[in-house]
Amino acid sequence: MKDSFVYQMPPARVVFGHGTIATLAAEAERLGLQRLLVLSTPEQAELADHVRELLGDRAAATFNSATIHTPVEVTQCALEVVKSERIDGIVAAGGGSTTGLGKAIALRTDLPQIVLPTTYAGSEMTPILGETQHRRKTTQRSPKIQPEVVIYDVDLTLTLPPMMSALSAFNALAHAVEALYAPDGNPIVALMAEEGVRAIVGALPQVLKEPGDPGPRASLLYGAWLCACCLGVTTMGLHHKLCHTLGGLFDLPHAQTHAIVLPYALVYNAPMVPETMNRLSRAIGSHDVPEALLQLEHDCGIPLALRDIGMPHDGIEQAVEQALANPYDNPRPVEASPLNALLEHAWAGTGF
Ligand code: NAD
Numbered sequence: 001m002k003d004s005f006v007y008q009m010p011p012a013r014v015v016f017g018h019g020t021i022a023t024l025a026a027e028a029e030r031l032g033l034q035r036l037l038v039l040s041t042p043e044q045a046e047l048a049d050h051v052r053e054l055l056g057d058r059a060a061a062t063f064n065s066a067t068i069h070t071p072v073e074v075t076q077c078a079l080e081v082v083k084s085e086r087i088d089g090i091v092a093a094g095g096g097s098t099t100g101l102g103k104a105i106a107l108r109t110d111l112p113q114i115v116l117p118t119t120y121a122g123s124e125m126t127p128i129l130g131e132t133q134h135r136r137k138t139t140q141r142s143p144k145i146q147p148e149v150v151i152y153d154v155d156l157t158l159t160l161p162p163m164m165s166a167l168s169a170f171n172a173l174a175h176a177v178e179a180l181y182a183p184d185g186n187p188i189v190a191l192m193a194e195e196g197v198r199a200i201v202g203a204l205p206q207v208l209k210e211p212g213d214p215g216p217r218a219s220l221l222y223g224a225w226l227c228a229c230c231l232g233v234t235t236m237g238l239h240h241k242l243c244h245t246l247g248g249l250f251d252l253p254h255a256q257t258h259a260i261v262l263p264y265a266l267v268y269n270a271p272m273v274p275e276t277m278n279r280l281s282r283a284i285g286s287h288d289v290p291e292a293l294l295q296l297e298h299d300c301g302i303p304l305a306l307r308d309i310g311m312p313h314d315g316i317e318q319a320v321e322q323a324l325a326n327p328y329d330n331p332r333p334v335e336a337s338p339l340n341a342l343l344e345h346a347w348a349g350t351g352f
Pocket of ligand 1: 041042043044068069070094095096097098100118119120121122123124126128129130156157158159160161168231254255
């Protein structure tokens with residue numbers, strides 16, 4: 001265990017439970033908000049309507065064009081509504097895309113945010129914003145980005161389709177895994193990460209069997225919340241950097257790339273991080289953590305090979321070059337030959 005560290009708690013208020021959306025108006029009142037802008041994706045417009053009803057007179061407008069990877073043009077359109085409707089706060093109801101839009105508005109206006117998460121991606125607990133402009137995604141941190149209130153309502157996650165639930169849960173697992181060996185990790189983060197992994201791995205198979213069962217859904221959301229807390233306060237390593245490199249170079253789907261790369265990145269780092277591996281073994285209930293993760297992905301029906309999601313084999317060399325050109329903090333030095341082997345294995349999906 002680290003015996004010297006810094007830990008700063010995110011200044012967010014968290015309300016967790018079943019039916020907690022009913023507290024929305026009271027939470028808005030607590031913040032003194034009178035003219036809220038409700039955000040959603042087009043697919044979740046019905047949820048946005050429900051949120052407006054719950055807010056009553058405090059709902060000033062709805063903007064339901066939230067888009068994945070937070071394009072700046074969409075944020076500009078939302079900012080016009082903020083101005084014309086004299087908005088004094090934001091309610092983001094949805095997954096990471098909707099939360100991202102709320103954060104992008106808050107970055108530019110410092111308006112308070114209330115988030116109602118409906119996936120396990122975890123953006124709501126972080127002061128991090130990734131935005132896209134001219135096909136380039138850039139990421140930044142700012143205290144203005146961190147949402148003030150997060151209302152986790154398990155019932156809002158019941159409609160998330162099983163495959164999206166599994167991929168989103170693996171996204172959350174990756175946050176915890178990398179937080180365990182992060183250079184700025186600490187004992188609190190380690191506790192949250194281990195418990196988060198335990199909750200997710202325990203609940204995910206049950207959620208896939210009975211997606212509408214609120215019990216396992218609650219455990220999954222609880223685990224995702226803990227993993228999100230880890231992401232918000234630590235620096236991510238090889239796994240995340242590799243996923244960004246592959247996503248950027250070959251336009252691979254974000255969540256699937258994360259799920260495929262995670263066990264391989266863990267094998268890469270394992271020799272350097274025995275304490276992480278012990279915690280993960282305890283949490284997952286297996287001495288072979290990477291193998292157990294692969295098995296779980298297999299059971300969830302998640303694609304297991306980068307080639308199956310569109311990565312060309314001759315792209316491996318390019319990915320290695322790019323990863324090496326941009327060195328990053330990682331427990332094991334990132335070197336050409338073992339990185340090449342990692343990507344060969346992940347590309348073929350044949351295990352380690
Ligand atoms: P998403 O928000 O893009 O949602 C995917 C689709 O699922 C959307 O159409 C959405 O409307 C729908 N959906 C969401 N919840 C649903 C539900 N309960 N029932 C039915 N449909 C539902 O997906 P995501 O994975 O949550 O977010 C991805 C985005 O979040 C990416 O842009 C990623 O970069 C970002 N992200 C940011 C952070 C951060 O800390 N900044 C962390 C994680 C993810």
